[in-house]
Amino acid sequence: MGVFCNESCVSGTFGMDCKNNCSGNCLNDLICNRTTGKCDKGCKHGYKGELCNKACRIGFYGLNCSKKCSPFCNRNNCQNINGFCLSGCISGYKGPRCEQECSDGWYGHNCSMRCDNCVNQTCNRGTGSCQYGCQPGWRGSTCSQVCTVGKYGPDCMFSCSQNCINKESCDHVTGICEMGCSDGYKGELCDLICGNGYFGANCSKVCSENCSDICHHIDGTCYCKTGMMDSPECKQVSSWTTAKKCDDHCFYAIGISMLVILNVLTCTLWIRERRRQKVKRQSSSNYITTEAEMKEKTSESHEYQEVNSVSRDFSYQNLSFDT
Template sequence: MVECLHIRIATWKVWFLPFLCVSSTDFRSDCPTNWFGPNCQFKCHCNNGCSLTGECTTDGVCESGYFGYLCQYRDLAKELDQTAPELTDNEDTTCLKDNPQSVSMQMLPGPFSFFRVVVNKARAEAVDLITFELLNFNTKVTCEDGSYSYKTELFIKYFYCMTATSVTHLVLSGNGVPYLCTVNIGGGRNLALKGAFKYSSIFEEGINVAGGVDGEYPRNGIFENSMCFHANMSQEYSFYQVFFQVPVLIDYFLIINRPEPQFLMRMKNFELISIDDMNQTLMRFVEDDPAFSNSIVYKVAHTSNQIPLLSFRVQKHRLNLMDVLQFCEVEAYGDCPEVMVGLDCADLCNFKCVDQRCETSGRCVQCHAGFYGEHCDLECLHCASRNCTRREGYCIDGCLQGYHDSNCTTVCDKGTYGLNCSMKCGDDCPTSCSPDTGVCLNCPKGKFGSKCNYDCSPNCGGSGACEAIYGYCTEGCEEGFYDYGCSKECSMHCKPPCSQSDGSCPNGCLHGYTGTRCTVVCPPFCGGNKSCDLTTAHCADGCMKGYWDPICSSTCYNCVEDTCDQYTSLCTIGCKAGFTGSNCSSAMYSTMSDAEGNVHIFLSLGIIIIVLTLSLGLLCRKKEPNYPAISEF
């Protein structure tokens, strides 16, 4: 990825070094000795030289005073003499000998960020038995956002604790202290090295304006134009401003004065200003302490070390002839902001890292469950509980069923399945079962089921083969059967063949039957061959005599030979005697003379009167009392 720095141009003279556009992946092969990087902007701090990418070429040991990723981190534990010198001798195999339960490491006052400990390899577990406390002389200092730690090796551990206040002592305690071999205190990386800069003026031609950030110092105790910066002595105000490629976090600044003792006081009363990416001042420091006016090295703590800054400026206002802005190097020590990684802080930490927290190299401090690798971009897919080791991806709780080996990436060998591949496939599928469940993937001809222990349906067509798991016939059914297992018979009233998927009769039904599978009997009074429509069941060849309507369920009325139209009920031959109308539903009546009618009426009335008279006489007879005869008295 390529990132470019854009700087607001002022009216001052401005120099931009060529690494303003930096690739975090390309490294040049023609860098000068002890330099590396895409634009040779990173300095080698290895004991015996670096590779093109900055790795130490031989023993992997950093030069004294540096440690960490590519030996880029300054070791604050080397600034002062320690009570346990074996912990700062740059040798990880020399360890404490007197079995102390605690050890105190002193440092010059300044913000704290992290430290590194190395314990005896033979007692690697001791690294987890070490605790720490930070002090500002006798006052306890707490971490701003809590602390965290992680191991890069079983016996090497990093502890992170960012502070806004100064720290003077790191106190280590616990049962692991007796096995300590090395303690490094993180002093950050010089992020100003070969940075972009601008300046007000120079003293004379030949002054190397880049000398303030070139990483080189005079070795002979004399100011050198090629390595140092010297502003014009006649100007009332002079400055030197350094720009970072991206906003960074800075803990402290170092200003390396010119080496001659008689000129040290010229930097007295200098100012240092830090500026954020909105061009707002974060900190203004004024050197006004007489005790440090003649310092060879000025160390200025950055009181806004939790806020990213984009540049800083060293400046002087001329009060007398001896006030001159001159130095051989300005350095800014710190690190990338959160989630940014790389020597140039131009890359993002992988989101698969827990809390998106990475080392400078981009290596994740911790992976989310189920991931491993330097950047947590590899998955331990087949580990039980998705729990695997961070570096190699070894499955801690074993494998899921169907897999084996340390990474659980190898499928069970043929013929085996289950947990640790300890089960054997069934006798009927010895080489083709599922590695996790043991279900047979291919059964012998005529067999199916998870263990190939069921017979295919005898009604399967073709070769009689069926699908291995559920027994579906793969070559269709024998004629007269349908469904996936060919277990259902086609209707005997279906004109063959029936559909093998649902048993329907695409060629129709035999006479007298209807329905999709010809299982419905046609109406009983259909005429002709008794056939009816497959969908509506309407009689296709008319009705039997005496019936009508589409399904022949209604009777004809008084039609000759009981014959009427199927759809209108009209008598097609005519009506029976005595009936009339379009459908013969009306009876017929005969006509006669009035005299004949009257005779009929009188005769009828006479008959009625005679019947009534006889009926009354019989009734009265039954009601007379039974008196005895006179002769009986």
């Protein structure tokens, strides 16, 4: 440059009359050739071409654009200089260049989600699908959904006890009735009947000592001992044993008793009718016999009268002859 062209181009320029600027992408920030503009030592990372003025095409980065972006970069798009993924990682990977798999128990975009509800906290790093199923109380491919109401346990395969108080639902993990058990039942799952001699809420009430047998586990009703009544207390004195509430077999006993009574009444009526018929036949026979006797007596009377008449006539005739 200069009037006599005896001066070198200033640093960073090149060409005729030094009118061109170097690309600024020469390796180690060296200046380009003042005449050609080329980077004599090569281009710095992320650039290529004789003048190092061309960035790496998409999918490549580094020295002379010789390195490929990680296949786990979203859209296969990385920064041309250092290879950092510009759009983040696909599910299951992390790190600036998305070269690291998610740690155990993590999955998803940038490994930001946990496999908390998977058995052994083991899931597919990309999809989160639990490889060994769900822990109790959870369901779905990623075990992220709570069991539906009324279900609990592994894969929500069990149903809550029907004996939870007020039919409330149970804990979706353990199956425990959260509000306790209905009267007559006990245990964490309310699946146990009260032991003999107990009834009511939490099986805390004791059956009356005047029950003749085990009382009902829910309300304590029972058959009272002789002389007692008013179950479940069985305290009031009575001349016969009763129970305030009767089980089905009580009604069967009543039905059988009524049938027996009906049969007895039927037999009694039949016997009475037979006796009445017998008496009637005897009366009729007696009447016939009496009538025959009366006829016989009448006949005898007529014969007697005839004999007497003949006798009188004979006597009269004899008297006539004597005269």
